[in-house]
Every structure is written in C-alpha cells, then in structure tokens.
Amino acid sequence: MTDGPARVWFEWLRWGALGVAVVVLTIFLVVQGRATIDVSYGQSPSSADPVPEGEAGELSDATVPSVEEMTRMVADNQIVRLPGSIAHIDEDRVRAEIGGTDARILIAPPGLDEDERERVREVENATVRVLGTEVSGGLYQAVPDDFDGWRKRFATGDVTGSVTLLLRELRGERTEDDEDGEDDTIAWREPTAEEFGPVAADLRETGLHTAEGSTMDALPEAAATAFPDGDALYAVFPQQEADQPVPDYTTALAAEFPDRPIVVMYGSWVEYRGPYEEDFASVVTASIYGQLNDRLSKYDYPQSNVLHAYLNRVTDVRYAGLFDRPLPYQPFDPLRVTMPALPWIFAACVLVFLALSVRAVLRPVTRPRQFQQGHTAARLAGLTALAIEVSALTGRDGDTPLTRGLAALEGARKALNDKLPDQHVHTLLNQAEAELDDTARAVGRTDYRPNVYLQGRLA
Amino acid sequence: MHWLIWIAGTVVLVAAGVGATLLPQRRARALRRRTAWSTARAEIARATVSRDAAPVRVEEAERLLTRAELIAADRGGPDAAATTAEYARRADRLWREASGD
Structure with a gap:
C-alpha cells in the first residue's frame, strides 16, 4: 500500500x-x-449564600432539660417557660382560650441544636410547643402571613395570636374570620427625648447606632452594595417588650433625617424608611421573611447576620433594575x-x-492497480500460451507436470478473477512456472523453459 | 433543539468510528479466507493430478486426500483451509515419491 x-x-x-x-x-x-440558574439582571455582587447553615451563629448557648423533666414540668403547669425563651404570650388571653380544656403549652428557647429540638418535640403532653418563636402543635404550625404578623413576631417575640389560633384549630373550632379578628399590630409610641437623643447623635456621627442588648457590633459588608452612596443610617435595637408600646424610632428618624435611607432593626425585624421606599421595601421584606421565616423563628441569629441577609436582598433588588440606575460595566466573556x-x-x-x-x-487500499494487475495478467497469459505450445510436444514423461501446471494456472486465473491479492496469484503462478519448467526439461526443450520463453515473448 | 445536535452527533461519531474499524477488518478477514481456500483448492487439484499419474495406489496419500476433500466440503475459516492445503500437499508428495519424481 x-x-x-x-x-x-x-x-x-x-x-x-x-x-x-x-x-x-x-x-x-x-x-x-x-x-x-442566574436570574440576576446585572450580575448582582451579593453573596450567594447569605445565611450559611450552622456557621451563622444561629445556635444559642441555651439548652433544655431532659424529656422526662420537661414532661413533668408540663404536667405541673399549664404554661411552661424554659429559661432562655424569647417568645412572649399574653397569659390571660391564652388561659381564656384554653378554658376548661386540658391544653398545655411549652415555651423553649431559640437556637437549639437538632438533639435538643428533638427532645422538645418528644414532650408528648404539651399541646402547643413554642421553639424560639416557632409555634407548632399536633400536625400544625402557625405562621404569620402578613407584615403585621411578622413584625409582631420578630420585633417583640409575641406569639399570642399564633398560639390561640393553633389552640382553636386543634379543638377544631377555627372559623374563617378568626385570623382577621386577630390584632397583630404593634402599639407604637413616640420615643422620649432621652431615648432619641443618643440615637440621633450616634447616627449623625457614625451612621450606626447599636442599642444596649443588640447583637451587632459592626455593619455587615453587604451595606456597601445595598446603599452604595454611603448615606444610609442604621439603628439596631434588641427585641422589644411585647406588652408595652414600642418606641417608633423609624418615624422619628425619618423626621430628623429627611431623604436619607434609614434602616431600623428591632430584634430580627428590619424596617426601612427613605428614598425608593415604596419601590422596594415591601418587596425585600416579603421575600426575606417569606423565605427565612422558618429559620429566623426557630434559631437565634445574631442581628448582624439578619441585617446582612436583608441588605443582600436589597442589593439583589437594586441589581434587578428597580432603582433605575445604570449598571456597572460588564467585562466581555x-x-x-x-x-x-x-x-x-x-x-x-x-x-x-x-x-x-x-x-x-x-477506498480501503490504493495501489497502482493497473500496473500490477496488468503485470500479473500478462504473466498468466504468457504461461498459459507456453503450456499450450508445450502440450503438443509432451509424451508420457512431460504429461504429469504439464497437467499439474495447467491446474495451477487454472487456480491462478480464478484467483485473479476473484480479485485476490497479487502476491497470492503470483505464488500460484510460481508453482505453475516450476511445473512448466519440469515439463520443458522432461521434453528436452530448453527454449520452452518459462524464463527463457517469457523473456523471448516480452522482448 | 441544540441538545439534539449533541446526542445525534455523538451517536454518529461512535457509529462512524465503529463502522470505519469493523468494515475493513471484516473485509480483510474475508479476503484472507478466500485466499486460503484458493491455495487449498490449488493444492487439491495438484494432488489429484499426481494421484492419477501415480503407477501404484498409495493408501496413506489417498486417506490424506480424502480427509482434505472432506474438510473442503464443509467449508470453514482460514485455519480449515490451511489444514486442507497441508493434507493435500503431503498426499501430493507421497504420490510423487511413488512415481519416482
């Protein structure tokens, strides 16, 4: 080839x-x-996982007693508050709701780990369990479904509405308008001058006020992308007392600092007041608390982490184009x-x-077909002609080799017709040639020896 | 739509690769087989001529040729053809010796 x-x-x-x-x-x-799947309009730089599991400080130091002990406590008291609990219930309203039934309520602290939560769930004589601010009982879990409900739960820890609703549901007495009847709104009051003075002073000075008892030291990084102009003010307060009116710093600060973004935090609840408020505040609040409601109520996240998640979401919304700003240059990818x-x-x-x-x-094999095949065919023809010529001369002596040679020539002809490899055809022709050589010698005619005869023919 | 290209393309690639490997292989095997049988038939023909020319019967040579013809009647692969050719060649040599060549 x-x-x-x-x-x-x-x-x-x-x-x-x-x-x-x-x-x-x-x-x-x-x-x-x-x-x-990337649905961000302009490659939002908010971090992809705002609240990483277990590493966000959501587990508190609080713990719960053994199952037996808790069972005994619940058997002794209608409403049991374990140390470290943050949920508040209006006991009068709840006792009135319980009435003559044997419903019992167990309130456990937030931020328990998996084992401790399991222990609380195994207290079987507790009708309603409150883990942090998560209210569950039987197959149900009571979850607020509007801003007022969330605000009350996360800002003050008040779950009275959820508990009474769940008790009624478990008795099978809940009606459609029960929910509407709940008064979830927080009682606000104006902050006193002594309360407001230091807050305003801090904000004027550093832009951040962290009240006594709040769990935040420094602004989360997301603040830089959420409000890139750097004029945002942050005031962080711990969870408020549920049975007293709450000082409304948001309104007071908005009056003090008009046209500046104001972020006020009560417990795990974030309020926003300022520019573009109607454009994004409700969107961000609904998406953050709709998504994280479950975790925020069960765990004990530091306020800085909740604020980080909130500001990340603000960043996402900003990059979704709602702020009507030009997007940063995107490099060619x-x-x-x-x-x-x-x-x-x-x-x-x-x-x-x-x-x-x-x-x-x-076209498996390319070979100089014409030349080789022509050569083989010529040799076959020459030997055949020689055999025929010599056949006239043979007697008994040369007969057998001639016959054998003719047989070999016949085989070579068939092989050539079958397009078998030239090498094979030549092997058969060599045999025929040897036989014809024997024949020529047997009849004593050297001029009929194949090499001599063929040379003469070709010449 | 585009994912169809990937699947169809991969299938075609594999098919073309397998075809391009197997077809020449099979063709070469068939050619080897035909060549071997061609050789075997030529040997049988030669042995037959030598038998007809031999002055005496040679039992063993006849047995060898019969066996060769039996194998040839069954057809078979290149190995069977080589065996056939070998038997025929030995039979041919025995008859030639008997003829005094």
Whole structure:
C-alpha cells in the first residue's frame, strides 16, 4: 500500500475532526455541570449564600432539660417557660382560650441544636410547643402571613395570636374570620427625648447606632452594595417588650433625617424608611421573611447576620433594575459568546469525520492497480500460451507436470478473477512456472523453459 | 433543539468510528479466507493430478486426500483451509515419491 500525500492529509483531517469534536463535547459537558440558574439582571455582587447553615451563629448557648423533666414540668403547669425563651404570650388571653380544656403549652428557647429540638418535640403532653418563636402543635404550625404578623413576631417575640389560633384549630373550632379578628399590630409610641437623643447623635456621627442588648457590633459588608452612596443610617435595637408600646424610632428618624435611607432593626425585624421606599421595601421584606421565616423563628441569629441577609436582598433588588440606575460595566466573556457556536462546531466536526470515514472505508487500499494487475495478467497469459505450445510436444514423461501446471494456472486465473491479492496469484503462478519448467526439461526443450520463453515473448 | 445536535452527533461519531474499524477488518478477514481456500483448492487439484499419474495406489496419500476433500466440503475459516492445503500437499508428495519424481 502506498500512501499518497493527499491520503495522509485526509487522515490527519479525519482524526483532527474527531479530536476537535471530542474536545468540544467535553467543554459542553463540563459547562453543563457548572451551569447555574442566574436570574440576576446585572450580575448582582451579593453573596450567594447569605445565611450559611450552622456557621451563622444561629445556635444559642441555651439548652433544655431532659424529656422526662420537661414532661413533668408540663404536667405541673399549664404554661411552661424554659429559661432562655424569647417568645412572649399574653397569659390571660391564652388561659381564656384554653378554658376548661386540658391544653398545655411549652415555651423553649431559640437556637437549639437538632438533639435538643428533638427532645422538645418528644414532650408528648404539651399541646402547643413554642421553639424560639416557632409555634407548632399536633400536625400544625402557625405562621404569620402578613407584615403585621411578622413584625409582631420578630420585633417583640409575641406569639399570642399564633398560639390561640393553633389552640382553636386543634379543638377544631377555627372559623374563617378568626385570623382577621386577630390584632397583630404593634402599639407604637413616640420615643422620649432621652431615648432619641443618643440615637440621633450616634447616627449623625457614625451612621450606626447599636442599642444596649443588640447583637451587632459592626455593619455587615453587604451595606456597601445595598446603599452604595454611603448615606444610609442604621439603628439596631434588641427585641422589644411585647406588652408595652414600642418606641417608633423609624418615624422619628425619618423626621430628623429627611431623604436619607434609614434602616431600623428591632430584634430580627428590619424596617426601612427613605428614598425608593415604596419601590422596594415591601418587596425585600416579603421575600426575606417569606423565605427565612422558618429559620429566623426557630434559631437565634445574631442581628448582624439578619441585617446582612436583608441588605443582600436589597442589593439583589437594586441589581434587578428597580432603582433605575445604570449598571456597572460588564467585562466581555468569551465563553458566553462561544457557547452558542459550540453545537455547530461539533456538528461540522462530526460531518467531516463521517465523510472521511466513509471515504476511507469505500477506498480501503490504493495501489497502482493497473500496473500490477496488468503485470500479473500478462504473466498468466504468457504461461498459459507456453503450456499450450508445450502440450503438443509432451509424451508420457512431460504429461504429469504439464497437467499439474495447467491446474495451477487454472487456480491462478480464478484467483485473479476473484480479485485476490497479487502476491497470492503470483505464488500460484510460481508453482505453475516450476511445473512448466519440469515439463520443458522432461521434453528436452530448453527454449520452452518459462524464463527463457517469457523473456523471448516480452522482448 | 441544540441538545439534539449533541446526542445525534455523538451517536454518529461512535457509529462512524465503529463502522470505519469493523468494515475493513471484516473485509480483510474475508479476503484472507478466500485466499486460503484458493491455495487449498490449488493444492487439491495438484494432488489429484499426481494421484492419477501415480503407477501404484498409495493408501496413506489417498486417506490424506480424502480427509482434505472432506474438510473442503464443509467449508470453514482460514485455519480449515490451511489444514486442507497441508493434507493435500503431503498426499501430493507421497504420490510423487511413488512415481519416482
């Protein structure tokens, strides 16, 4: 087999196409594995996981007694408050709701770990369990479904409404308008001058006020992207007393600092007042508390982490385009531009490989067919002619080798017709030639020896 | 739509690769088989001529040729053809020796 330069070139192209196809396919698969659903309008820089599990300080030091002890406590008292609990219930209202039934309530602290929560759940004589501010009982869990309910739960820890609602549900006496009847709104009062003075002073000075008892030392990083102008004011207060009116710092600060973003935190509740308030405040609050309600009520997150999550969400909304600002420049991403072309590159490589493979299969061997076949056929013809000529001369002596030679020639002719390899045909012709040589010697005619005869013919 | 290209393309690639490997292989095997049988038939023909020319019967050579013809009648792969050719060649040599060549 001789390889022409074209053939070599085609082979290179064929395997090159295969290689490119495989590389492209690999890129495609790798990109698939990494693909993430990104719905941000302008590549929002908020961190992807605002509240990482277990590492956000959501577990408190509080613990609970053993199951037996808690069971005994619940058996002794209708309403049991374990040390460290933050949930508040209006006992008069709850006792009135319990009435003559044997319903019992167990209030446990927030931030328990899995084992401790399991222990609280195993107290079987407790009708309603309050874990942090999560209210559950039987198969139910009572969750506030509006801003007033969330505000009351996270700002003051008041779960009276949820507890009474759940008690009624468990008795099977809840009606549709029960929920509407609940008074979830917080009683506000104006802060006194002594209360407001230090807050305003702090804000004027540093932009951040952390009240006594709050769990925040410094602003979370997300503040920089949430309010990039840097004029936002943050006032952080601990969870408020549920049975007393709450000082309304938000309104007071808005009056003191008009047209500046004001973020006020009571416990786990974040209020916003300021520019674009109606554009995004309710969106952010609904999405944050709708998503994290479960975790915020069960765990004991530091306020800085809750604020971080809130500000991250503000950033997301900002990058969603609601603020009507120009987006930052996005660098050119070659992968994003190349990706749509990949399938077509792949398809082209496949077609090239397919075409060249078909071509290679259809033309398996390139040999100088005409020359070689012509040569073989000429030799067959020459030997056949010699055999016929010599057959007239043979007697008994040369008969057998001649017959054998004719048989070999017949085999060679068939092999040539069958397009068997030339080498094979030549082997058969060699045999025939040897037999004819024997024949010539047997009849004593050296001029009929094949090499002599054929040379004479060719000459 | 685009994911179809990936699946169809991969299938075609694998098919073309397998085809391009198997077809020439099978073709080469068939050629080897036909060549071997061609050799075997030539040997049998030669042995037959030598038998007809031999002055005496040679039992063993006849047995060998019969066996070779039996194997040839069954057809088979290149190995069977090689065996056939070998038997025929030995039979041919025995008859030639008997003829005094």
